[in-house]
Each structure stands twice: as structure tokens, then as C-alpha cells.
Amino acid sequence: MKRWLPLIIFVALAGFFYVGLHLNPREVPSPFIGKPAPAFTLPVVGQAGVTFAPEQNKGKVWLFNVWAPWCVACRQEHDALMQLSQAGVPIYGLNWKDKDREAAALLAREGSPYVVTADDLDGRVGIDYGVTGTPETFVIDKQGIIRMKHIGPIDADAWQNKFLPLLKELNK
């Protein structure tokens, strides 16, 4: 036993390091899970005089996708979001810190996966949702509670394994 002790310690440490190699430091646990989505009222991109507030979505399960025209990863995500929206998933956008005011033209050109996109010019609503970088997607349930936060683009794997099971459960 005593002879094997250094080997056991080494294997345990190597195990920790191996797991640590595969952790993503960007996956900061969100303090919002299980809490009500912060309230706000913002103008809607491309529709003068129209505003969006999360409480308008009470009673439905929806995705809240934080994006920006200057964000490259959001472009990668765009096709996936278009498919989801065509499949009937309600996606609402938050146009985060779009200083060059490009969102409306971009959505008109590339197509919009969003029911509406709220326009968060100074980034305050983003801060209220603990956004650190785009894209981030929240799943909000019928009671307006945040159930999940996904950091980074939604890919097929994330959709199949993270979103779909949760949405099925919430839509029951």
C-alpha cells in the first residue's frame, strides 16, 4: 500500500488536470437560473414606436437571443436560428450595443429569425441579464422564469442535448 501511495496521488492529480483541460472558463454559471427574467422596455428594431417588454411573453416558452451585427459568432448562429424559427420556435432578439445602427439593414438583407428584436443601444439591459459576450441565449418559461442560459452559438449538439429536452419539458 505504502509503495503505491505516490502512484495513487499522481493518478488522482492527473485525473483532476485532465478534467480541468476540458472545462470552459467562459461557462460562467449564471445567477439567473430559476429567477424571473429582469424587466425592461425597449424599442423594437425596424419598427418605429413599437416597444418590447418580456412580460408580453407571459404564458409562452421563448428563447431570448442576445446578438449584435458586429458579432461574428452570431453570423455562424444565424442559419441555425432561421431553421428554428421556421420550425416554430419563438425567438426574441436583443440587439446589444449596435452603435453603428446596422441591425435593421442586416435583418432585412439576411432574413430575421426573430419575432422582434429589442434594441439595447447602451448595453444596460445586457448588463441586467449578466451578458458577457454575444451570442448568449436564455430559455424563459411560461411564468417568465429563466430556466437556462447558453453561452456561444447554438449548434446542432447544443440544440439536441440542451435545448430540446428542456423545451419539451417546459411546453408540457
Next chain:
Amino acid sequence: MKRLFLILLASLAMPVWAAEAVPVGDDPAIEARMVKLASDLRCLVCQNESLAGSHAELAEDLRREIRELMHQGKTDQQVITYLTDRYGDFVLYRPPFRSYTVLLWLGPALFLAIGGVAWYLTLRRRRAIQAASQVSPEALKQAADLLDEKQD
């Protein structure tokens, strides 16, 4: 002459007029407080930089929020609560003592205790070996005599 006097008079009043609309960030006291507080907070974008030292856009926005909260008369603790409500304890460079940070805070003491126990056990064992191998002075003398006749 009268005109010059008027201009002088007007320039005298200028600092008063300038002080009326202090733009956020120009109050040295608030700025010092903000920098001091933000040095202990993590920038969420460049995670190894403090919020005070980061040039990331989000860090600038958060510094702006901190300044505004301080202008509103919020205490440092209230500002920290504002940030941890949004970004979690991760934003703090000094993690709070929680159930999931017990190992982090008590780990060093735990390892010191393990080391102490190992040290004590080793010493005790060594003493036991020494005691067991205790040889009487007569036996030692006899051995020395046998090995070397010249030794006293």
C-alpha cells in the same frame, strides 16, 4: 475699461458655471472609489484582468454603471451586490466563504494539518527505532575494545 471688467467678471463666474454639470467620471472622489473597488473585481471578458484595468468594452460599461451607482449614493457593498446579482460570485477576485468554497478556503489549513500529522508520526517512529536500538555504554566499550585495542 468697463468692457474688460465685464469680461473679467464673466470669467470669474465661469468655474461656477462649469461645476454645474459634472460629467460622470470627473468627480475625483468617486473615480478613486470606483478604481479601488474595481481593482478587486474581475473583468468578465478578459478574465485575468481586473475591472479597473481592462480595456474591454464591457469593462468600460461596468465602470460607468459603478460610477453612476456611486453618484446615486450607493455604498460599496450595494455596488458589489449589483454586480454579483448579475454576474455571480465569479466577478469577485476574493471569493466569499460558501459551502462550495470551503475546500478553497480551508484547503491550505487541511494540507498543513496533514503535513503536521505526517511529521509527528515520522518523528515518533524514528524515536521508537532509536529507543529499540539503544545500546548500553558497557556493551559499546566492549565493542570498541574488541575493534581497536588502543582506544581508551
